[in-house]
Amino acid sequence: MIKLTINGKEIQVPRGTMVLDACQQAGADIPTLCYDPDLKLAGSCRMCVVEAKGRPNLMAACVSPAENNMVIETESHDVVESRKIILELLLARHKLECHTCERDGSCKLQDYCYRYGVTDSRYAGQGPHFGMEDPNPFIKRDYDKCIMCTRCVRACEEITGAQVINVKDRGHHAKISTVFDGKLADSNCVFCGQCLMVCPVGALTSKVSAGKGRSFQTKGVLTTCTYCGTGCTFELNVKDDNVVGVTSVRDSEFSPVNKGALCVKGRFGWDFIHSPERLTTPLIKENGEFRPASWDEALNLAAEKLKGMKDKYGTDSVAMFSSARVTNEENYLAQKFARVVLGTNNIDHCASLCHSSNVAGMGAAFGSGAMTNTINDMGEDARAIFVIGSNTTENHPIIGYKIKQNVRKNGAKLIVADPHCTDLATMADVNMQFQPGTDVALLNGMMNVIITEGLLDKEFIENRTENFAALKQILEKYTPEYVEPITGVPADDIRRAARIYAESEASAICYSMGQTPYSTGTDNVKSVCNLAMLTGNVGRPGTGVNALLGQNNVQGACDMGCLPIAYQAATDSEIRDKFEKAWGLTLSAQNGLTVTQTINAAHAGQIKGLFVLGENPIVSDPDIQHVDEYLEKLECLIVQDIFLTETAQKADIVLPGLSFAEKEGTFTSTERRVQLVRKAVSGPGEAQDDWWILCELSTRMGYPMFYANAEEIFEEMRLLTPSYAGMSYARLQGSGLHWPCPTEDHPGTPILHKDIFSRGLGLFHAIEFKEPVEL
Amino acid sequence: MANYKDIIVGCIDKKGGIIEAFHALQNEFNYIPHEALVEAARVFGVSEAQAYGVATFYSYLSVEKRGKYIIRMCESAPCHVAGADELLKALESQLGIKVGETTSDGKFTLELTECVGQCQATPVITVNSEPVFNVTTKILPQVLAAYK
Numbered sequence: 062m063i064k065l066t067i068n069g070k071e072i073q074v075p076r077g078t079m080v081l082d083a084c085q086q087a088g089a090d091i092p093t094l095c096y097d098p099d100l101k102l103a104g105s106c107r108m109c110v111v112e113a114k115g116r117p118n119l120m121a122a123c124v125s126p127a128e129n130n131m132v133i134e135t136e137s138h139d140v141v142e143s144r145k146i147i148l149e150l151l152l153a154r155h156k157l158e159c160h161t162c163e164r165d166g167s168c169k170l171q172d173y174c175y176r177y178g179v180t181d182s183r184y185a186g187q188g189p190h191f192g193m194e195d196p197n198p199f200i201k202r203d204y205d206k207c208i209m210c211t212r213c214v215r216a217c218e219e220i221t222g223a224q225v226i227n228v229k230d231r232g233h234h235a236k237i238s239t240v241f242d243g244k245l246a247d248s249n250c251v252f253c254g255q256c257l258m259v260c261p262v263g264a265l266t267s268k269v270s271a272g273k274g275r276s277f278q279t280k281g282v283l284t285t286c287t288y289c290g291t292g293c294t295f296e297l298n299v300k301d302d303n304v305v306g307v308t309s310v311r312d313s314e315f316s317p318v319n320k321g322a323l324c325v326k327g328r329f330g331w332d333f334i335h336s337p338e339r340l341t342t343p344l345i346k347e348n349g350e351f352r353p354a355s356w357d358e359a360l361n362l363a364a365e366k367l368k369g370m371k372d373k374y375g376t377d378s379v380a381m382f383s384s385a386r387v388t389n390e391e392n393y394l395a396q397k398f399a400r401v402v403l404g405t406n407n408i409d410h411c412a413s414l415c416h417s418s419n420v421a422g423m424g425a426a427f428g429s430g431a432m433t434n435t436i437n438d439m440g441e442d443a444r445a446i447f448v449i450g451s452n453t454t455e456n457h458p459i460i461g462y463k464i465k466q467n468v469r470k471n472g473a474k475l476i477v478a479d480p481h482c483t484d485l486a487t488m489a490d491v492n493m494q495f496q497p498g499t500d501v502a503l504l505n506g507m508m509n510v511i512i513t514e515g516l517l518d519k520e521f522i523e524n525r526t527e528n529f530a531a532l533k534q535i536l537e538k539y540t541p542e543y544v545e546p547i548t549g550v551p552a553d554d555i556r557r558a559a560r561i562y563a564e565s566e567a568s569a570i571c572y573s574m575g576q577t578p579y580s581t582g583t584d585n586v587k588s589v590c591n592l593a594m595l596t597g598n599v600g601r602p603g604t605g606v607n608a609l610l611g612q613n614n615v616q617g618a619c620d621m622g623c624l625p626i627a628y629q630a631a632t633d634s635e636i637r638d639k640f641e642k643a644w645g646l647t648l649s650a651q652n653g654l655t656v657t658q659t660i661n662a663a664h665a666g667q668i669k670g671l672f673v674l675g676e677n678p679i680v681s682d683p684d685i686q687h688v689d690e691y692l693e694k695l696e697c698l699i700v701q702d703i704f705l706t707e708t709a710q711k712a713d714i715v716l717p718g719l720s721f722a723e724k725e726g727t728f729t730s731t732e733r734r735v736q737l738v739r740k741a742v743s744g745p746g747e748a749q750d751d752w753w754i755l756c757e758l759s760t761r762m763g764y765p766m767f768y769a770n771a772e773e774i775f776e777e778m779r780l781l782t783p784s785y786a787g788m789s790y791a792r793l794q795g796s797g798l799h800w801p802c803p804t805e806d807h808p809g810t811p812i813l814h815k816d817i818f819s820r821g822l823g824l825f826h827a828i829e830f831k832e833p834v835e836l
Numbered sequence: 837m838a839n840y841k842d843i844i845v846g847c848i849d850k851k852g853g854i855i856e857a858f859h860a861l862q863n864e865f866n867y868i869p870h871e872a873l874v875e876a877a878r879v880f881g882v883s884e885a886q887a888y889g890v891a892t893f894y895s896y897l898s899v900e901k902r903g904k905y906i907i908r909m910c911e912s913a914p915c916h917v918a919g920a921d922e923l924l925k926a927l928e929s930q931l932g933i934k935v936g937e938t939t940s941d942g943k944f945t946l947e948l949t950e951c952v953g954q955c956q957a958t959p960v961i962t963v964n965s966e967p968v969f970n971v972t973t974k975i976l977p978q979v980l981a982a983y984k
Binding site: 218224225226227228229230231238239240241242248 | 870873874883884885886887888889892893895899
């Protein structure tokens, strides 16, 4: 520790602390422009200058290490004069359009000019103006407001890793530019808007939010993004009951996964909330045309139809699709509605097309079908990352950014296996562009190398796994030379990849939809589990088998039981007994039909009615022609959604629900983190909470359901869901909790299978390569 | 003409390699061609935007195509006193271009420079970094004619 005096106050800080940090710890408010706590230091703006006794010059606090016995003044006469001059110099080139500027009220230059009474500049003269308008739909750059702090350049490089912009020229002519001073859209820019997040002035602003309200006119509502499974949080900016923008939350307590970083979808893709195409009233189809209806009429008709089919054709003649986009509370009620009110276990959602291979594969190998580690592991602890079947930077951008950061900043090794040459592949240590569907062969090839070269973790295999002998035997023939013609990957690349993965201290596997939606999807998942166990890469930070789930609440929808073969199986009498007691009814002991089975059953005339909540199977299912025909065959189709989707257009009754911005609830991200969704604005027209619609239907069908709010549903759900049992809305306020969280004092479980696998011993599966039937 | 890839690879072990590569490229081509800049970024492991930033930071380096002969007119005080203004006007009118431009036949590019240290013989111009002394408006046509 070193001791220093700041504005007469003595404090102690660890060696290596910068003067700026020390001053802030001592309670001094130091103005900064180029400094950003998440970025490399630039030390260029000189706003943070302070006076150290005995030193000839003022020092830039952000780049000066604190030294023992320093005596520092942060607002001395010289310091203030120096800052004023810097402000005047900046104003010489800064267009003072505060009255129309988006950042009026949230501009550091404005704040500091106010603080130091700088009204205009003595240095005003003719400088260059760069009036370039970049014709992209998202980011506006006004060069005449730029103060050349280079925070945008550093954010692009260090947070997103896109490295699209830099400083062109120097002196008066210096400006931020892409290579060859081109348009952003022609560069590798991903329009994440991290540049906008870090800009301290109005040089970078959102075109989507332009003119819709400034920070002092809007209220920020912290919530969870509704796009992919990463689970980023941000603030919706609300003005007059309208969402007018998205702001980053840079405090990791409230933005634990993304720390403010967002992708183009999260930052700019919120305009659907107030789309004129939103459903605003229930619709009933008559003579092939929709007409608006009252809630009473629509709900009564829906209840009557569902009840009619149930009575006429039996309980299993009706099926329900829930959604990986709606909340846990709504999914819980949806499956309760199906099991209790419709009386069937025919409840599924799109996860059975993508995630069910994980549930089956990882479930068999580890005993739990969910991502084993955390997203932050990919950015920090993993020393080698093996990405297979995931275009991470496009589909889970924030996770992609973290992988890039880990590779660039910490020197983590990167192996990419994908039939495409993805963005990550271009920076990989080994890039294996393999033939689609040959995952098992490739993985077996890697494992063959690991065993042949003795790179396996014998202790882990002995103590924590079973059935290794069977795997070993089958792997014998999968030499890299045998695998090369199958996969198209050179044998030496397979060897290099295997060595990197096996030799690193902590290796993480990341995979996504490239692995799972095949007839061999479960084999693929079991194979990555084999690879992880073979090298002891499970249960420690930076390791694991990390399935990146596509939608925001795939994990939650599955956890809530919206699967025909649920985590808590209906065939298990003990589990059934628990639910029967809680719900007061006898439940079907038969597993239900999956999405694809439902469609076939409808073709066969067994399924007569379908209730779809927030899914669009006509677009998302594998054989859309087949789905289209089947929806035609139904006696009654009820769709609850926020838009008149392709599926909703086929419906007999359409019920308008609410978007994520209009409701309370929780989402469970791909890393099993349960986070709150908070209401920011009212829904359009007569649209209603999705859980309210389910309750009303249920009540009208003879099973009364009443909840005051989403939290009450959560409270009921957690009593029946052991992995959520210890959670409550109060506990989820900050950064959420990772399941399993079995008790109210349990801190949650960021890393699964630490000392013991969920199933006890990890199970190796001896898997032969076979061609998937799809190819 | 040498291959730009060979030139870049030739600088790989030099200290501050990418700047050395830019110099070598400019010596060969009189400017840094775009494809060479992209290749240099790849070889030296920096982003294209950063390579471009480095190339544009130094006024001596150019990323725009330039003529076969680069004329730099000194704009420092001694040349100014010796009539640099007038000479510059003559250069512009005889070449038919402004400062920073290249003649349409690709022969000459006209630029300004700070003092080149030859103040004993003002006004001074440099042509491809070789100084030409005592250049007056009168002798300018024959000076230019010497460059084919």
